[in-house]
Amino acid sequence: MAEPLIRLKNINKTYNPDSDFPTKVLFDINLDFNRGSFSSIIGQSGSGKSTLLNILGTLDRPTSGTISINGKDTASMSKNELSSLRNKTIGFIFQFHYLLPEFTALENVLMPHQISKEQTDAEAYKHAEELLDFVGLTKFKDNPANEMSGGQQQRVAIARSLMNNPDIILADEPTGNLDSDTTETIYKLLRDVNKTYDTTFIVITHDRKIAEKTDRVIELKDGRVDSDFTK
Amino acid sequence: MSKSHYDTFIRHLDEEDKEAAVRYAWNLLDKGDLSVEKLYLDFIKPSLNNFSCTHEDKDICIWKEHRRTSIIRTILEISYFFVMKRRQNIPKAGQSVLVVCPEEEYHEIGAIIATHFFTLNGYDASYIGANTPKEQITKAVQTFKPDLLALSVTNYYNLVTTKKTINALKDAYPKLKIVIGGSAFHSLNARNQLDHDFYIDDLNKIKTILGGSQR
Numbered sequence A: 001m002a003e004p005l006i007r008l009k010n011i012n013k014t015y016n017p018d019s020d021f022p023t024k025v026l027f028d029i030n031l032d033f034n035r036g037s038f039s040s041i042i043g044q045s046g047s048g049k050s051t052l053l054n055i056l057g058t059l060d061r062p063t064s065g066t067i068s069i070n071g072k073d074t075a076s077m078s079k080n081e082l083s084s085l086r087n088k089t090i091g092f093i094f095q096f097h098y099l100l101p102e103f104t105a106l107e108n109v110l111m112p113h114q115i116s117k118e119q120t121d122a123e124a125y126k127h128a129e130e131l132l133d134f135v136g137l138t139k140f141k142d143n144p145a146n147e148m149s150g151g152q153q154q155r156v157a158i159a160r161s162l163m164n165n166p167d168i169i170l171a172d173e174p175t176g177n178l179d180s181d182t183t184e185t186i187y188k189l190l191r192d193v194n195k196t197y198d199t200t201f202i203v204i205t206h207d208r209k210i211a212e213k214t215d216r217v218i219e220l221k222d223g224r225v226d227s228d229f230t231k
Numbered sequence B: 001m002s003k004s005h006y007d008t009f010i011r012h013l014d015e016e017d018k019e020a021a022v023r024y025a026w027n028l029l030d031k032g033d034l035s036v037e038k039l040y041l042d043f044i045k046p047s048l049n050n051f052s053c054t055h056e057d058k059d060i061c062i063w064k065e066h067r068r069t070s071i072i073r074t075i076l077e078i079s080y081f082f083v084m085k086r087r088q089n090i091p092k093a094g095q096s097v098l099v100v101c102p103e104e105e106y107h108e109i110g111a112i113i114a115t116h117f118f119t120l121n122g123y124d125a126s127y128i129g130a131n132t133p134k135e136q137i138t139k140a141v142q143t144f145k146p147d148l149l150a151l152s153v154t155n156y157y158n159l160v161t162t163k164k165t166i167n168a169l170k171d172a173y174p175k176l177k178i179v180i181g182g183s184a185f186h187s188l189n190a191r192n193q194l195d196h197d198f199y200i201d202d203l204n205k206i207k208t209i210l211g212g213s214q215r
């Protein structure tokens, strides 16, 4: 069988390890994710889901254990190498979308490209416009983010996460405070991306309706993998 | 059983002619042309599994599937009459079983059929219901003190709850034997994470449970 796209080995995480009150939140996590898979992570509040996702996305380092992406161990990478890997390989969607409020939808979508390249060429503009079209926001592309609804902002964030054609998309509660119809629309969008581009998805969700549609459900309990079921 | 019997049965279902479908099934059972086991496995099971809807509009498919399920449910209920008739001549197994679907599991046709199979194998079998929270299942076990508890699960997401349910039961009743069945358990990876004593992928295998450990 092919090497997994992402491999976590014996991941432990302790916050504030040198303080008087170190908090251990992840215990010996071992997980593999194959290319093109669509997984969900569920579990009670405080079980360590976001911590795990941040480590998966190399936004945070584990206290011990290794993360390999595409067969490459990330532990030996420098800060610069890591941020370049992130920018090219991983797209993030957060519950609070962190759009730049004063900037338009189009400018927000272009952001990951502008970080990785000095110049924004016509091709990048075209790609960003296509992505906004894909998420159904062509009409709103020149509206500033802070004048859009929560669901629209979420769709901008999805378009933005796709800008650099990442292999992996990590999403933390992507439908957190949306109504059930909008949730369904966003999920369909993510599935579309997964099928069209063979993008690997790992999605944290409290929403049963989302989780039951994914191919794999991983439940964290008190920082450990309690169950891991594949469809 | 002949193919033409099956075809006629399916035609009544396709036409959503409840009266004709129920009457047809009853007559086959009554004349002895069909056993209840064959009705369940060779007629009802494929009629649900092979249900394909040609409508472009998916919402229409969903209510059509529910409509078919409701006809099947009526046929299942009337078939119980024949289960009762047969039971009189079946030696008692001296074992009891509760059959149940865990919380959020609404597919119960398989569970009802399994209950009838247990009965036909001489068990004292009771079906509790669909969508049953683990606390209620534990209470039922406390009251009935069955030898076996059978969990029927279709939607794989419900394995998360199934695992918690089994763990709670095994903690409280270490001697209780757990039976699992349903399409959610097809993957070995799923079964390996669940503390069970018997896996039933074919209802004819219920016979082998009495023989002892199958796992």
Ligand SMILES: Nc1ncnc2c1ncn2[C@@H]1O[C@H](COP(=O)(O)OP(=O)(O)OP(=O)(O)O)[C@@H](O)[C@H]1O
Binding pocket: A015, A016, A023, A025, A043, A044, A045, A046, A047, A048, A049, A050, A051, A052
């Ligand atoms: N930066 C931090 N410093 C110290 N402790 C932290 C930090 N971030 C998270 N924690 C603690 O780690 C534990 C896991 O937090 P995490 O955010 O991963 O949970 P979660 O599963 O995402 O919860 P939720 O569903 O509420 O988002 C919690 O007890 C939390 O208080």
Ligand SMILES: [Mg+2]
Binding pocket: A049, A050, A051, A172
């Ligand atoms: Mg979180």
